[in-house]
Amino acid sequence: xxxxxxxxxxxxxxxxxxxxxxxxxxxxxxxxxxxxxxxxxxxxxxxxxxxxxxxxxxxxxxxxxxxxxxxxxxxxxxxxxxxxxxxxxxxxxxxxxxxxxxxxxxxxxxxxxxxxxxxxxxxxxxxxxxxxxxxxxxxxxxxxxxxxxxxxxxxxxxxxxxxxxxxxxxxxxxxxxxxxxxxxxxxxxxxxxxxxxxxxxxxxxxxxxxxxxxxxxxxxxxxxxxxxxxxxxxxxxxxxxxxxxxxxxxxxxxxxxxxxxxxxxxxxxxxxxxxxxxxxxxxxxxxxxxxxxxxxxxxxxxxxxxxxxxxxxxxxxxxxxxxxxxxxxxxxxxxxxxxxxxxxxxxxxxxxxxxxxxxxxxxxx
Numbered sequence: 139x140x141x142x143x144x145x146x147x148x149x150x151x152x153x154x155x156x157x158x159x160x161x162x163x164x165x166x167x168x169x170x171x172x173x174x175x176x177x178x179x180x181x182x183x184x185x186x187x188x189x190x191x192x193x194x195x196x197x198x199x200x201x202x203x204x205x206x207x208x209x210x211x212x213x214x215x216x217x218x219x220x221x222x223x224x225x226x227x228x229x230x231x232x233x234x235x236x237x238x239x240x241x242x243x244x245x246x247x248x249x250x251x252x253x254x255x256x257x258x259x260x261x262x263x264x265x266x267x268x269x270x271x272x273x274x275x276x277x278x279x280x281x282x283x284x285x286x287x288x289x290x291x292x293x294x295x296x297x298x299x300x301x302x303x304x305x306x307x308x309x310x311x312x313x314x315x316x317x318x319x320x321x322x323x324x325x326x327x328x329x330x331x332x333x334x335x336x337x338x339x340x341x342x343x344x345x346x347x348x349x350x351x352x353x354x355x356x357x358x359x360x361x362x363x364x365x366x367x368x369x370x371x372x373x374x375x376x377x378x379x380x381x382x383x384x385x386x387x388x389x390x391x392x393x394x395x396x397x398x399x400x401x402x403x404x405x406x407x408x409x410x411x412x413x414x415x416x417x418x419x420x421x422x423x424x425x426x427x428x429x430x431x432x433x434x435x436x437x438x439x440x441x442x443x444x445x446x447x448x449x450x451x452x453x454x455x456x457x458x459x460x461x462x463x464x465x466x467x468x469x470x471x472x473x474x475x476x477x478x479x480x481x482x483x484x485x486x487x488x489x490x491x492x493x494x495x496x497x498x499x500x501x502x503x
Contacts, residue, residue, distance in 0.1 A: 141193075148197055152247070156240040161233045164223060165240065166192055168200035169248050170216040173486045176246055177217025178272070178433065179203040180253030181237070181264075183225045196220045198378075198400050203430070206423035208478035209455065212434050217248045225255040231263045238267030246270050251284070251433050254377070258283055272433035284432040289325030291428025291449035292397040295420050296330070296371055298456040299395040303418045304370065310334030313369040315359070315391070318376030319346035322397045322426075326375060327354050340364035341376070371395055379403040381419075386411045395420035402471065409469040420456055421474040427452060 145153065151172060156165040169177040179200055186192040196218050204216025221228075221237065241250050241264065251273040252261055258274060265271045273284055296314070300306050312335050316323050319341035327337050331354040339356040340363075341347050350356040365372060365380065368390040374380045378400030386408060394401070394417055401422045402408040412419045428449035435445040463473040 144197065148201055150197060150200065153193075153197075154240065154244065156237065158236045161230075161236045162223065162228050163221065163233055163236050164189075165219055165221045165237055166196045167219040167240065167244070167248055168196040168217060169244075170197075170200040170218075171204040171482065172215035172247060173482050174208060175213040175215050176249055176270075177203070177215040178207070178249040178251065178430065179216060179218035180251040180273075180429070181219040181221060181256050182253035183221040183223065183229075183255040185224045186220070186222050189222065192220050192222050202399060202423045204482070205475060205478040206427045206430055207434075208481045209424055209459075209474055210427045210431060210452075211481075212430065214430070214434060218253075219248070219250055221256075229260065234260050234263035235267045238264035238271070241270055242268035244270070249437075251429075272436045283321065284429040285321035286325050287432035287445050287449050288397060288426055288429035289322045289329060290446055291431065291452045292322065292326050292373070292375070292395070292425050293329040294450045294453040295425035295456050296373065296393075296395045298453040298460075299393045299418055299420050300371065301453075302457060302460045303393050308333060309371075312336070312371065313338070313367075314371040314373055315364050315367045315369045316340075316350075316356070316373045316375055317361070317364045317380065317396070318374065318398065319343070319350050320375065322429075323373075323375035324350055324353075326373065326397065327356050331355055338364065338367055338369065366390060374398040374401050378422075381408050381412065383408075386415065389415065389417060392416060393418050393420075395425055396422070397426040398422060399426065405471055406469075409471040413469050418460070419470050421459065421471045424455055424459065424474050425452060 150170050152169040154167040200216050200218035203218055207214040249270045261271055261274050265274050310333055314330050314335050315338045316327055317340055319339050327350045330337050337356040338359045339347055339350045340359045340361040347358050351358050365385050366388040371393045372391040373396035375397040381401045382403035399422055431448050432445045459470055459474045463470045
């Protein structure tokens, strides 16, 4: 990978490689854009097949955070971090405190939080070394796990998609295939079944599937078949790249609305494929913005009701995106990207009014 050429193409401002032999920490922090504010984005830990794979992932994820914050109306930029390694073997206090020191060295340009395989306890260790961390336990002044708010936003995003595509105000009586029964998928299943939807669930971890089956009446499905079920809504809530050349032709739904990041393996190509099939796609960084909204609220002084209310606003955001998509004849991801880019560019191009006023006063004198 030609790193600087890649960064020029993606618009990244900074990428930091973090290495500590004593703890075994190998991490990458990517700051995509800080036009609207400091870069905020979670840290995920994954046993990547290669360092190149980890870099590609963190670059895609951090770019997505920029667009997510922009389209959600937040005063934040986009960033992300990945830790390379097996979360079952490497985790301990010193490991995460060391990561916290790397975060702190950026002096607030990047604020970290939970993501895949990272828990509140891990973030509390990070917080011992830096104030630039969110999503810590409420007993120490934070908001705790953002997953319930993320899932609440996804739930409202599904309702917006159902409203636009099917003309229905409720998911009652509809069928939804939830792929991924982690924290977000579990809470989402709860919200869906509470409103009367029939949920089919799948996950690599069968204990997680068993939990949603026993707790909420979901029906277990083979993980390799979940995407191809004939349902009203397909909700990917696991890792990215699930919408690709192989899976899209197999879809038997008219709506894809789920909480996973980077669902489109190739953003332009696969968004177009979905549109050609008549499938409404909820841009992932829009529908799953509830987690970012939650931790942003923490930075403002946490108010759980305010975070939940703002996450529910994802309904209106998506309705506007779908309207723009229909009017312009473009894909929904193109529509959401345009809205995000317009906001970023408008702030980037703002004039320094102080200098203008000083110049005007000099002329008047």
